[in-house]
Amino acid sequence: MRKYINMHIHTSASDGEYDIRELYQMIKKTDLKTISITDHDTIDAYKTLKEMNVHHINIINGCEFSSKPIIDTYGSRLHILGYDMDLQNQYLLYLLSQKRRNNYHNFFLLLEELKTDYNIHFSKEEIDKIFKKKDFGRPDIALLLIKHRYVKNMDEAFSKYLIPVFEKTKPFRKCFSPEEIFDVIKNAGGCISIAHIISNKFDENQLDHFLSYIKNKNVDAIELYHPSHNSSYRKYLLEKIKKYDFLISGGTDYHGPNVKPERLLECNTNDHIKIKKLSLCDYIVNKKNQ
Numbered sequence: 001m002r003k004y005i006n007m008h009i010h011t012s013a014s015d016g017e018y019d020i021r022e023l024y025q026m027i028k029k030t031d032l033k034t035i036s037i038t039d040h041d042t043i044d045a046y047k048t049l050k051e052m053n054v055h056h057i058n059i060i061n062g063c064e065f066s067s068k069p070i071i072d073t074y075g076s077r078l079h080i081l082g083y084d085m086d087l088q089n090q091y092l093l094y095l096l097s098q099k100r101r102n103n104y105h106n107f108f109l110l111l112e113e114l115k116t117d118y119n120i121h122f123s124k125e126e127i128d129k130i131f132k133k134k135d136f137g138r139p140d141i142a143l144l145l146i147k148h149r150y151v152k153n154m155d156e157a158f159s160k161y162l163i164p165v166f167e168k169t170k171p172f173r174k175c176f177s178p179e180e181i182f183d184v185i186k187n188a189g190g191c192i193s194i195a196h197i198i199s200n201k202f203d204e205n206q207l208d209h210f211l212s213y214i215k216n217k218n219v220d221a222i223e224l225y226h227p228s229h230n231s232s233y234r235k236y237l238l239e240k241i242k243k244y245d246f247l248i249s250g251g252t253d254y255h256g257p258n259v260k261p262e263r264l265l266e267c268n269t270n271d272h273i274k275i276k277k278l279s280l281c282d283y284i285v286n287k288k289n290q
Contacts, residue, residue: 040063081193110162193222
């Protein structure tokens with residue numbers, strides 16, 4: 001019986017391992033009843049989904065947008081999830097087209113910094129292969145660092161190289177503000193959730209300031225369930241969610257076994273929590289039925 005929810009899944013349209021057709025065949029073998037494909041800065045997977053014969057699984061459309069930080073802390077990243085949007089909305093399509101152009105600029109900044117600071121460079125063929133993807137970013141460079149044995153795994157790639165070069169290139173990066181992304185999601189009739197909030201690296205005062213600010217910007221939900229949020233952090237974050245009256249979202253942030261092996265389709269290997277109910281999903285269903 002299908003009874004579980006995963007509102008954070010990636011395909012090869014961004015930095016996931018499997019294309020949407022492969023992924024759907026895998027999902028059919030699970031007990032997931034509601035999912036969202038939330039690729040980074042692209043909705044291309046939904047073009048293919050329209051052509052597919054999808055049964056017995058509820059799909060809420062989604063996208064994970066990279067944004068400038070609201071509070072800039074070292075190594076932080078702000079990712080914004082948009083759900084249940086009009087995928088033909090002109091403002092949404094324009095934002096996504098501009099974000100792809102920005103991606104090229106930001107990607108080359110990282111490559112140049114790696115070359116300058118660490119004398120690390122990759123072949124034109126390797127870079128061209130990455131550019132053939134719909135979306136690309138730091139995880140693609142991390143895989144090259146692993147391939148060429150500069151590091152052993154993704155975590156080491158980020159801590160040793162990618163976070164330092166990201167911080168150094170921040171002033172020169174092209175990126176949309178969170179307010180611009182919020183406006184586009186709402187204009188497209190969607191709901192806004194903040195992804196893996198722990199990755200913003202806030203202390204308690206910063207977190208309170210952040211939550212108060214985004215509440216005033218009509219953000220709907222916070223991603224409570226995520227592999228980066230252990231049980232103690234979830235308990236702490238849940239109190240904040242209740243304090244500021246946000247809806248709850250969550251998912252496994254699935255990418256595939258070779259990219260992020262600790263993140264499974266139905267649960268995470270660290271705590272094996274399977275999500276049965278999310279107030280954000282209930283809100284979206286009720287909105288559709290009105």
